[in-house]
Amino acid sequence: MxxxxxxxxxxxxxxxxxxxxxxxxxxxxxxxxxxxxxxxxxxxxxxxxxxxxxxxxxxxxxxxxxxxxxxxxxxxxxxxxxxxxxxxxxxxxxxxxxxxxxxxxxxxxxxxxxxxAGEVFAFGISEAGNDSVLFDSTTTATPLPDGAYSFTGVKVFTSLSPVWTRMGTFGKDGTGPEPRLVYGFIRRDQPGWRHLDDWDTLGMRASQSCTTILEGAVAPADRIARTLPVGPNPDLLIFGIFAVFETLLAAVYTGIGERALELAVAAAHRRKSLRNGGRPYSQDPDVRWQLADAAIAVDGVLPQLERIAEDVDGIAERGSAWFPALSGLKHRATETARQVVEAAMRVGGGGGYFRSSELQRLYRDVLAGLYHPSDPESAHATVATALLGPIEDPAGS
Missing domain, CATH: 1.10.540.10 (Acyl-CoA dehydrogenase/oxidase, N-terminal domain)
Incomplete structure (x- = not known):
């Protein structure tokens, strides 16, 4: 409720x-x-x-x-x-x-x-080059006699690499008449996985989202959450992952935008304009317009973010409209945050370009929003399909 x-x-x-x-x-x-x-x-x-x-x-x-x-x-x-x-x-x-x-x-x-009980879960889903995301996998899921599965493949952007104790992952079982996607959970204290020490990135550095190599890591039968057909699927697991992942991502990037706006306001009050007789930049019409525009953009995201989260909590009936709503939220939140951070850099002046500035770190961190699914192309394609229907086969078949 x-x-x-x-x-x-x-x-x-x-x-x-x-x-x-x-x-x-x-x-x-x-x-x-x-x-x-x-x-x-x-x-x-x-x-x-x-x-x-x-x-x-x-x-x-x-x-x-x-x-x-x-x-x-x-x-x-x-x-x-x-x-x-x-x-x-x-x-x-x-x-x-x-x-x-x-x-x-x-x-x-x-x-x-x-x-x-204190276990920590990692999200071992993303694969380099897999733009089907949840609907296909380059990882191999091999069925074992007792109902367990072993997973072999490469997962990227696995945050919490130093501390996770459980990892939710998936792969493709091609042993049956039709391939199936298998979702399960592996344990850190069991063999069959290793990390690469490869997280040296532009931003979001402390997340330590290292690449994980699965080399036969086993998810026991009682930790297999779903086996699903390859391709788009309305299963609750797909909805749940998409809903929570997109909404919480939007929350993180919105928080970045809010902090950048706060820093920009402080800078506008602190910085003085020699050209305008030492008056603070908070009195400059152009700066006021830029900050107002940034604030309006953030204010536009907040009700959308709150409403979607409340609708997930409230088990709202959106049907197929859920996926364009969720991908649209993630896209809008990350793009808005990036634009607001850039505006804050402009208002804050050249000091923001130095490594000692919090704004330069926010500027680097916010760029990670470009790479999380749904990416801009996928979000626009999802919304366009909801509005206009699928692209027709030009051959008419």
Missing amino acids: RREEEDLALDPSAVLPDELLERIRSRAPGYDERNEFFREDFEELTAAGYLKAFVAKDDGGLGASLADVVRLQRRLAAAAPATALGVNMHLVWTGVARVFQARGDSSLDFVLEEAA
Whole structure:
């Protein structure tokens, strides 16, 4: 059920108090400079119960809704984008399990049970060159006699590489009459996987989203979540992953945009114009227009983000309209954040170009939004198909 009373929502400032966020913000430049995992942030967030956000209160969690976690992730991302993005991947799997529970499907209850016990989930889905994303895989899933599957392939952008204890992944089983996509969960303490030390990137450096090589990693039979046909599929797992992944990504990048706007406003008050007699740039009409335009853009994302999260929580009936709505949200949020950060760089002046500036780090971090699915081409194709129907075969077949 959708939360109808505001007092049922979590207070983000209670879960992430200012003192905790300031410590996290203070560590972000060092993690970025050293290309180092956000270990101290992770430890503090774990101690605060943040990784149990979607776990029910009776089981020791926060009992959060997706709308709650959207607000939390915006707040965390404003302090340390790479920390928020890394934690996001654990929250995706636990959020998907919560989507299942809310719809009467218990097949992912073990995810919430293990998260309650302190396990950390990685999102081992992305594959280089796989633009079908959830609808096909270059990883091989081999069935074993006891109902388990072994996975062999390469997964990229696996955040939380230093600390995950469980990884949700998938591959293609081609042994039957028709190929099937197999989704399952492997354990860190079992053989058949390794990381590459290859995360040396432009931005989001502290997430340490290293490449993972699967070399026969086994997901036991009781940790196989689904086997699905290749191609688009309305299964709840596909919906759940898409809904939670896109919405929480949008939350992280919106938080970056909000922080950039805050820094730009402070810069406009701080910087003085010699040409205008020492008056602050906050009195310059052009600067005022740029900041107002950025604020209007952020304000346009917020209700869309809140509404979609609430509709996921409320089990709204959107049918096939869900996928254009979700891909459109991710596209709008990441593009808006990028534009707002660029505007903040312009307003903030040349100081923002220095490595010591928080804005230059936000500028590098926000560019990662270009690479998460759905990419701009996919988002526009999805919305165009919803509006106009599929592209027709010119041969008429």
